[in-house]
Amino acid sequence: MVYALLLVALAAVAAAAVLRHYLPLLRGGLPKGSFGWPLIGETIGFLHAHPSNTAGGFLKEHVARYGTVFKSHLFGSPAVVSCDEELNHFVLHNEERLFECSYPGAIRTILGESSALVVTGERHRQIRSMFLALVASTGLKASYVASVDESARSLIASWRGRETISFCEEARKFPYKVIMEQVLGLPPDGPVALRILEEYQIFMKGIISLPITLPGTAFSKAVKARKRISETMEKFIEDRKRSPTKQAVFLDVLLANKELTHDDKVAFLLDSLLAGHETTSVLLSILVYFIGKSPSIIDQLKKEHEAIRSTKGKEEPLTPDDYRKMEYTSRVINEGLRCGNIVKLVHRKVLKDVTYKGYVIPAGWKILPILGAVHVDPSHHLEPEQFQPRRWEGLNQPAGKSFAPFGGGLRLCPGSEIVKVEAAFFLHHLVLNYRSLLLNKLNKISGVSHEKPEENRAKPTCGSLLSSSRFKWRMGEEDAPMLHQYVEFKKGLPIQLEPVS
Numbered sequence: 001m002v003y004a005l006l007l008v009a010l011a012a013v014a015a016a017a018v019l020r021h022y023l024p025l026l027r028g029g030l031p032k033g034s035f036g037w038p039l040i041g042e043t044i045g046f047l048h049a050h051p052s053n054t055a056g057g058f059l060k061e062h063v064a065r066y067g068t069v070f071k072s073h074l075f076g077s078p079a080v081v082s083c084d085e086e087l088n089h090f091v092l093h094n095e096e097r098l099f100e101c102s103y104p105g106a107i108r109t110i111l112g113e114s115s116a117l118v119v120t121g122e123r124h125r126q127i128r129s130m131f132l133a134l135v136a137s138t139g140l141k142a143s144y145v146a147s148v149d150e151s152a153r154s155l156i157a158s159w160r161g162r163e164t165i166s167f168c169e170e171a172r173k174f175p176y177k178v179i180m181e182q183v184l185g186l187p188p189d190g191p192v193a194l195r196i197l198e199e200y201q202i203f204m205k206g207i208i209s210l211p212i213t214l215p216g217t218a219f220s221k222a223v224k225a226r227k228r229i230s231e232t233m234e235k236f237i238e239d240r241k242r243s244p245t246k247q248a249v250f251l252d253v254l255l256a257n258k259e260l261t262h263d264d265k266v267a268f269l270l271d272s273l274l275a276g277h278e279t280t281s282v283l284l285s286i287l288v289y290f291i292g293k294s295p296s297i298i299d300q301l302k303k304e305h306e307a308i309r310s311t312k313g314k315e316e317p318l319t320p321d322d323y324r325k326m327e328y329t330s331r332v333i334n335e336g337l338r339c340g341n342i343v344k345l346v347h348r349k350v351l352k353d354v355t356y357k358g359y360v361i362p363a364g365w366k367i368l369p370i371l372g373a374v375h376v377d378p379s380h381h382l383e384p385e386q387f388q389p390r391r392w393e394g395l396n397q398p399a400g401k402s403f404a405p406f407g408g409g410l411r412l413c414p415g416s417e418i419v420k421v422e423a424a425f426f427l428h429h430l431v432l433n434y435r436s437l438l439l440n441k442l443n444k445i446s447g448v449s450h451e452k453p454e455e456n457r458a459k460p461t462c463g464s465l466l467s468s469s470r471f472k473w474r475m476g477e478e479d480a481p482m483l484h485q486y487v488e489f490k491k492g493l494p495i496q497l498e499p500v501s
Helices: 002-026 057-066 085-092 105-111 121-138 142-157 167-184 191-207 218-242 250-256 262-291 295-309 320-324 327-340 371-375 416-433
Strands: 069-074 077-082 099-101 164-166 348-350 354-356 359-361 366-369 434-436 471-475 481-483 487-489 494-499
Touching: 057 069, 077 085, 085 366, 085 371, 105 191, 105 218, 105 262, 121 250, 121 262, 121 416, 142 167, 142 320, 142 416, 164 167, 167 191, 167 250, 167 262, 167 416, 191 218, 191 262, 218 250, 218 262, 250 262, 262 295, 262 327, 262 416, 262 481, 262 487, 295 327, 295 416, 320 416, 327 416, 416 434
Parallel strands: 077 366, 434 471
Antiparallel strands: 069 077, 099 348, 164 494, 348 366, 354 359, 471 494, 481 487
16 A cells, blocks of 8 residues: 555656646747756757867757757756847847846856856846956056966976876866965965965866766765865955055955955855956967867968067067957957857746747846857858858958857856957967977867968968977867867867977
8 A cells, every 4th residue: 555655656757747847838938949858858969068169969850850940948947048139139138138147057056056057137247347357457567467477478388298187187286386376375385375375186087077966976075066166265365364464465355345245255266267267268278279280370370470470589478468469369260269269058947028029038038149159160161160250351351240159248258358358378488488280080079171371372281380480289089179168179189298309
């Protein structure tokens, strides 16, 4: 009798779950699409990793079957998925009126309730104002630019005498040094900074993992790592209050803010690491991956940076004026952002019914603008899977709606230009100190278009070297930027370094 009652109860729970899953489909006027299986919906297929310069199998199949706007069931909620540039732009620019930021509970758990990524309304405006103040305090100011230049120079110099490096690991050191010095006033190799870095690496592994809270999982470890980072930050903040230094850093501006709570300030520092550190380091890895297999692109970069360096002393740091001269470099960076798709999508909740192209997007549903899908859509970008900086020249530059690597609207990343400055300065020192030796097996999978410079140049053969430089570098094992929720190089992008005689 007990077993029978138990079976009846389980059947009732299962029926309720099925009903709850499919009930939203009764709403009329919805876009075409599929809800997948009860409970899990289509989330597993949606999160399947794919090369960053493609839309991936899930989106390709669904767009071909249902169109660029379709319904689905993702992250435990009925959702409308948008690969449509117009709808994406509409959603991003109607924040708080028709749509609201709404990330899955697992993201909120790991980032914290005070993270700028998840807060809404007035609290978001307060925290965003601090980010804008941070950008204003750095921007293209001489002291910040000099710090970026010195960080890039010292990191690349540290590779001398090494045969191989994990580029992803090395790339993380560059923006971290800048953030520690400019925001916290900490030496990057000091005990506090190293402790934060160690915990932060655990934290990042959890962000790109499945949200399983069992002990020992990457997600569980990340939640604990975040707590330890918060405790370290709190102790550092208290020490700073008791013993202020003469060195003016942005932390002092943050501590003087009376509108933000203590938790808000700790979360702000974590967000600074996530936005400034991770975005720049991933972009650098993407750039090295793509340009490392195109001699003509590196050659044009080298010409531009040799011209800039010819007007300066050997050890003279780069300046804001030098950055403004890096026109071809800017096109390469834009193409890296387009092919890298560091921000694949954003999560929003619909606040009131919205009608779009005859479809109803119901209140209470999630809407997921897939920014990366537009970046690799052939109707907006010719040969979208090819890395072609020339697409950014003059009138061929894509319109704003079809290129949104930093989001848009009220949540447009305030530090987007800082990321580009850091990437440009890093490329300056990289191409002047190293040159690429290509591997044919990597060329076959690279998605790189070998662009010819303006003058007629024979297409370089595999294994050909660029003009003389002190070192050369080549890809080690096969690796590629894979995109699920975030971009990841599974093997860390191994690079072989060789002195050039």
